[in-house]
Amino acid sequence: MAxxxxxxxxxxxVYLFTxxxxxxxxxxxxxxxxxxxxxxxxxxxxxxSYERRxxxxxxxxxxxxxxxxxxxxxxxxxxxxxxxxxxxxxxxxMEFAKNMYDLHKRVSPTEVIIGWYATGFDITEHSVLIHxxxxxxxxxxxxxxxxxxxxxxxxxxRAYVSxxxxxxxxxxxxxxTPLTVKYLYYDTERIGVDLLQRTxxxxxxxxxxxxxxxxxxxxxxxxxxxxxxxxxxxxDVLSGKVAADNxxxxxxxxxxxxxxxxxxxxxxxxxxxxxxxxxMVTYLSxxxxxxxxxxxxxxxx
Numbered sequence: 155m156a157x158x159x160x161x162x163x164x165x166x167x168v169y170l171f172t173x174x175x176x177x178x179x180x181x182x183x184x185x186x187x188x189x190x191x192x193x194x195x196x197x198x199x200x201x202x203s204y205e206r207r208x209x210x211x212x213x214x215x216x217x218x219x220x221x222x223x224x225x226x227x228x229x230x231x232x233x234x235x236x237x238x239x240x241x242x243x244x245x246x247x248m249e250f251a252k253n254m255y256d257l258h259k260r261v262s263p264t265e266v267i268i269g270w271y272a273t274g275f276d277i278t279e280h281s282v283l284i285h286x287x288x289x290x291x292x293x294x295x296x297x298x299x300x301x302x303x304x305x306x307x308x309x310x311x312r313a314y315v316s317x318x319x320x321x322x323x324x325x326x327x328x329x330x331t332p333l334t335v336k337y338l339y340y341d342t343e344r345i346g347v348d349l350l351q352r353t354x355x356x357x358x359x360x361x362x363x364x365x366x367x368x369x370x371x372x373x374x375x376x377x378x379x380x381x382x383x384x385x386x387x388x389x390d391v392l393s394g395k396v397a398a399d400n401x402x403x404x405x406x407x408x409x410x411x412x413x414x415x416x417x418x419x420x421x422x423x424x425x426x427x428x429x430x431x432x433x434m435v436t437y438l439s440x441x442x443x444x445x446x447x448x449x450x451x452x453x454x455x
Contacts (some may be wrong), residue, residue: 187334188225189335190227191229191337193228193230199233199234207439212245213273216234217235217269218298219232220268221264221266222259227296230265235254237284267288267291270284270285270288270295275305275316277299281297296313296315313332314332316328316331318328387402
């Protein structure tokens with residue numbers, strides 16, 4: 155346990171663990187509270203701020219933005235906040251954080267401050283002081299840690315909420331309780347994530363964007379693979395090779411119910427009609443571009 159004096163002048167304590175005790179504690183502790191849903195753009199922004207950190211800085215911190223409902227916290231955006239810390243003290247540019255949040259509110263008024271992040275694998279005693287500031291900006295803020303240095307062998311991502319403990323009027327302890335972390339993405343973010351994953355197997359680690367037709371082909375191939383896997387699972391369950399799973403059955407029933415009841419002929423006619431409309435729009439747009447380019451050349455004559 156390490157103690158630090160807060161901005162209000164009272165003494166607080168944060169409970170720290172060794173690596174072995176921390177792994178045992180988090181593996182046995184039941185996770186409760188809201189589910190934290192993180193978008194890929196947040197993780198990419200944290201990695202970028204870590205790569206651009208000042209010389210000599212061991213970690214970076216920043217503000218998390220998003221929305222909060224009854225059962226979950228959705229982290230949709232973030233920005234880094236300049237800070238300096240040593241073994242004895244920590245200084246955070248609060249004015250910069252306030253100005254950046256005001257600018258974000260002009261663009262995304264629905265996003266509010268939901269907590270803060272820090273790179274690294276551990277929760278230090280300085281985290282208590284920083285968390286106390288964000289407790290004044292948000293109700294029960296979360297603290298997100300991201301192991302950008304891969305100290306645990308992988309990029310471990312954890313989320314916490316703080317809870318005070320101790321004797322009233324005496325030294326107050328702060329314990330960070332882990333929360334369940336899930337990853338959520340929009341369709342546009344999925345394209346970027348898939349592109350990044352494809353760069354892992356390339357020697358130069360770079361890959362350009364594919365055309366719309368190639369993306370449709372890849373999506374169709376991926377859908378066909380998933381249907382093949384689903385049919386193989388159903389055949390194994392019917393033959394008794396695999397035990398039936400009720401949760402999988404409910405997902406399959408929901409999937410079947412979402413498929414519209416339409417004949418193959420009607421579906422083909424509808425698809426051909428939409429393709430013809432798309433081709434007509436593409437032709438008209440190309441014709442308009444050619445007319446504009448021709449007009450610009452005639453004006454210059």
